[in-house]
Amino acid sequence: MKLAEERHIAAEPAVVWAAVLDPDVLKQCVPGCESLTGSVADGFEAVVVQKVGPVKARFAGKVTLSDIVEGRSLRISGEGQGGVAGYAKGGANVAMAPAKGGGTTLTYEVEAAVGGKIAQLGSRIIEGFAKNMAGQFFDKFQLAIEGPPPAEDAPEEEQKKGWFKRLIS
Amino acid sequence: MPKDHGIGASVKRREDIRFLTGTGNYTDDITIHGQAYAVFVRSNVAHGRIVSVGAEAAKGMPGVLAVFTGEDFKDVGGNPAGWLIKSRNGEAMREPKRPVLAHGKVRHVGDAYAAVIAQSYNEAKTAAQAISDASVIEELPAIVDMRQALADTSNRVHDELPDNECFDWGWIEDNRAKVDEAIKSAPHVTTLNLINNRLVPNAMEPRASIGEYFPGTGDYKLTTTSQNPHLTRLLVAAFVLGIPENKLTVVAPDVGGGFGSKIYHYGEEALVLAAAKKLKRAVKWTAERSESFLTDAHGRDHVTKIELACDLEGNFIAFRTETMANVGAYLSNFATVTPTFLHGTLMAGPYKVPNVYVNVKTVFTNTAPVDAYRGAGRPEATYSLERVVDKMCRELGLDPFEVRRKNFLTPDMFPYTTPVGLAYDTGNYHATLDKAIQLGDVAGFEARRAASAAKGKLRGLGLSTWIEACGIAPSNLVGILGARVGLYDAATVRVNATGNVSVMVGAHSHGQSHETVFAQIVGAMFGIPEGSIEIVHGDTSKIPFGMGSYGSRSLAVCGQAMANACDKVIAKGKKIAAHMLEANEGEILFSDGVFSVSGTNRSKTFGEIAFSAYVPHNYPLATLEPGLEETAFYDPANFTYPAGAYICEVEVDPDTGKVDIASFTCADDFGNVMNPMVVEGQVHGGVVQGIGQALLELGVYDENGQLLTGSYMDYAMPRADDVPFVTVDHSCSTPCTHNALGVKGCGEAGAIGSPPAVVNAVLDALNRAGKKIDHIDMPLTPSRVWSAMNA
Numbered sequence: 001m002k003l004a005e006e007r008h009i010a011a012e013p014a015v016v017w018a019a020v021l022d023p024d025v026l027k028q029c030v031p032g033c034e035s036l037t038g039s040v041a042d043g044f045e046a047v048v049v050q051k052v053g054p055v056k057a058r059f060a061g062k063v064t065l066s067d068i069v070e071g072r073s074l075r076i077s078g079e080g081q082g083g084v085a086g087y088a089k090g091g092a093n094v095a096m097a098p099a100k101g102g103g104t105t106l107t108y109e110v111e112a113a114v115g116g117k118i119a120q121l122g123s124r125i126i127e128g129f130a131k132n133m134a135g136q137f138f139d140k141f142q143l144a145i146e147g148p149p150p151a152e153d154a155p156e157e158e159q160k161k162g163w164f165k166r167l168i169s
Numbered sequence: 170m171p172k173d174h175g176i177g178a179s180v181k182r183r184e185d186i187r188f189l190t191g192t193g194n195y196t197d198d199i200t201i202h203g204q205a206y207a208v209f210v211r212s213n214v215a216h217g218r219i220v221s222v223g224a225e226a227a228k229g230m231p232g233v234l235a236v237f238t239g240e241d242f243k244d245v246g247g248n249p250a251g252w253l254i255k256s257r258n259g260e261a262m263r264e265p266k267r268p269v270l271a272h273g274k275v276r277h278v279g280d281a282y283a284a285v286i287a288q289s290y291n292e293a294k295t296a297a298q299a300i301s302d303a304s305v306i307e308e309l310p311a312i313v314d315m316r317q318a319l320a321d322t323s324n325r326v327h328d329e330l331p332d333n334e335c336f337d338w339g340w341i342e343d344n345r346a347k348v349d350e351a352i353k354s355a356p357h358v359t360t361l362n363l364i365n366n367r368l369v370p371n372a373m374e375p376r377a378s379i380g381e382y383f384p385g386t387g388d389y390k391l392t393t394t395s396q397n398p399h400l401t402r403l404l405v406a407a408f409v410l411g412i413p414e415n416k417l418t419v420v421a422p423d424v425g426g427g428f429g430s431k432i433y434h435y436g437e438e439a440l441v442l443a444a445a446k447k448l449k450r451a452v453k454w455t456a457e458r459s460e461s462f463l464t465d466a467h468g469r470d471h472v473t474k475i476e477l478a479c480d481l482e483g484n485f486i487a488f489r490t491e492t493m494a495n496v497g498a499y500l501s502n503f504a505t506v507t508p509t510f511l512h513g514t515l516m517a518g519p520y521k522v523p524n525v526y527v528n529v530k531t532v533f534t535n536t537a538p539v540d541a542y543r544g545a546g547r548p549e550a551t552y553s554l555e556r557v558v559d560k561m562c563r564e565l566g567l568d569p570f571e572v573r574r575k576n577f578l579t580p581d582m583f584p585y586t587t588p589v590g591l592a593y594d595t596g597n598y599h600a601t602l603d604k605a606i607q608l609g610d611v612a613g614f615e616a617r618r619a620a621s622a623a624k625g626k627l628r629g630l631g632l633s634t635w636i637e638a639c640g641i642a643p644s645n646l647v648g649i650l651g652a653r654v655g656l657y658d659a660a661t662v663r664v665n666a667t668g669n670v671s672v673m674v675g676a677h678s679h680g681q682s683h684e685t686v687f688a689q690i691v692g693a694m695f696g697i698p699e700g701s702i703e704i705v706h707g708d709t710s711k712i713p714f715g716m717g718s719y720g721s722r723s724l725a726v727c728g729q730a731m732a733n734a735c736d737k738v739i740a741k742g743k744k745i746a747a748h749m750l751e752a753n754e755g756e757i758l759f760s761d762g763v764f765s766v767s768g769t770n771r772s773k774t775f776g777e778i779a780f781s782a783y784v785p786h787n788y789p790l791a792t793l794e795p796g797l798e799e800t801a802f803y804d805p806a807n808f809t810y811p812a813g814a815y816i817c818e819v820e821v822d823p824d825t826g827k828v829d830i831a832s833f834t835c836a837d838d839f840g841n842v843m844n845p846m847v848v849e850g851q852v853h854g855g856v857v858q859g860i861g862q863a864l865l866e867l868g869v870y871d872e873n874g875q876l877l878t879g880s881y882m883d884y885a886m887p888r889a890d891d892v893p894f895v896t897v898d899h900s901c902s903t904p905c906t907h908n909a910l911g912v913k914g915c916g917e918a919g920a921i922g923s924p925p926a927v928v929n930a931v932l933d934a935l936n937r938a939g940k941k942i943d944h945i946d947m948p949l950t951p952s953r954v955w956s957a958m959n960a
Binding site: 120 | 213214276301302457462463871873875876877878879880882883893
């Protein structure tokens, strides 16, 4: 299955690019990620807990960043074995460009495949699941950069930056 | 009062007493002292190279007794295909080895590449997971789509073959040019492209096997869920493990449904035997439902183009069929005969069409093996024919009833040799069609349609007229066609000293009611109560020989063997009676259980003769042997040819595309009927499976070869509210001419005749509503029907 989406992030492309390459950001953003170690160059070892329909499993596998075009696009791919649940693998081609009126337009195409018990029991919901996973990933990613949307009575300057932006600014 | 015993009576099924009270004895009910448990490590990928099997991971795990991998079986024989089919160019089919456990490569999701034996099931299962986690399988691109499989020779299911084709079969090749010419010059040609959807057999009882080994004697015993214990013994003994046949007993106790999927020998059976020998203890394996979905041989899966040539009045001139049939990753035992001789030979239907040609290409894919499923080839033939006939009727504006009538063979034409090589012995297709029209109240259809329309529903009426070749089969004929076995059957009738009877029959009963019906026949022949007759089956150490229950053959072949053995018993009884009554053998008459001397009142009952046979105090031993037991092997002279007409009425909801079956009427010719209740039950079951195929069931693999319909959440079985009460009639009977019982077989009929009736009815409903729709592929789910209506 495949899906393509686009979203706007209120930060310069350079900031977004740096975030994509940051292991801490990845760890925070991958839904259900228990641990993530490694580097951009060597790839990451990850443990992710996820529930697909009736099947809940801890997937141990690799996350790889590839096809890197500095500042513009890359591919994030992952593959995990979930023991009795089977396996899941997938990837996202992510591209970023300056948005009109500031910020960054982030586009991503996601594809996912599952095998073994998850495929036999959860195929009906795998598309929704993948969409949901991608949605969660980029929601968290956006949050990490932009910070939470301003609460009405909060002081403005503290709300403008996400933790990643605060870290680098 | 209706007859309550004997031939033709609806005797209640004696097997139901145990089935309905939970006292059946199925393989998984059996526990052998000291038994260990096997769990298989199965591939999660459809196609992959086995880099390493993590067998070490299970060593030292709690309860683990042994681990087997493909390496352990690489030198033993493979599980062979039962039929050798030749391609049009004369080459033999490609027959890759089917190993006990995958070696080198895994070829479908669920392909077992290791097995763990442990003290308990849970320990075996935990260890199997550890092996799976520690194994390295390099995934290769999956071969799923048949067209792509044939086009791309670089990616192959079996590396040792040049491509993914098993064979390219033409039937009859000599007809080809004539058929091509007839189609080219015909006034009208109707073409239909269709898919006969892949089905998962879904027996209620999953497969299970127990292996035992007796070191003191070197004997093996396999208890297994089989429709065919003798064939399993032959395959395991002679082909796979090399055990002498006389050292292996195969027992199939109560078996909870097979529908074809339990005819075949599977690797799990060989594994439990090998493990039992290694460990010197019994080893049991029981499939989980998921394993059944992944590894039971699936059914159908044809992609077909059929052309019908006719004149403008609808007189048939020629049928030409091109089919791709999926055989899956390995050749299951009947995988090569099902799409060929059980399909192509039926492509003349019940019609007097002069020109018929069938081409079938069978294709290896990274999916579960595909083999015979209730009807096996004949539903595919019937579906193609009956669908294209209806399409032609719509194109030419002809009445589908009249077109069939004018093309039917007539009773005076039998015996009739079809252009595809069968010799129909008897039948009356007009009679069954008229009966179906009457019982289905076709005359009242318009009124019912108006009533449906008033409710906002589209009503349609669909017809299917079917014929099959069953009672499989004459050995001399099938030998010529490529069968590697004979297809006779056998029975031993043992009259015990006290006058009751044990009948050892080759045909296994797993829903067919042999225990009841066979006893009716023996009781009628011997003139003794059915309650004193025991039908023994499913144990190779007790029964003489059997070639299995499938192809609607139990009664027509094994039943006839049993009747012949009864005749031999009666002949022997006459000898004994002649001695006891001091008469000549030729003077002895036998009827209603009494041996008498012609023209006198001197007689002996069946029981007295039996007792004498075992207490032969004054026998002239030189001329009269004690005992009263006879065996007969029976090899039929021809197939049997049941036929019938099915009428289905449906209501389609135009807003949702949901199809409801309003009524279903069957008028069948099964020859003589032994037990009408059992026959009706068989037809009900077959029709329900056919409705399942037509409206609900579909086995789906994704492009990676993952089975997406691997549970009942995604694979839709028919439920009670999906099916109507089925009207069944079998009064238009023309007895089979070549077996003495005059029987033809009824087990597959419903599944053969019903799918085209349902689909024709839905298309009729849509076309009457002004939707010009020629075809929707099965299953006709609401989504498919709605999409067709709104295309």
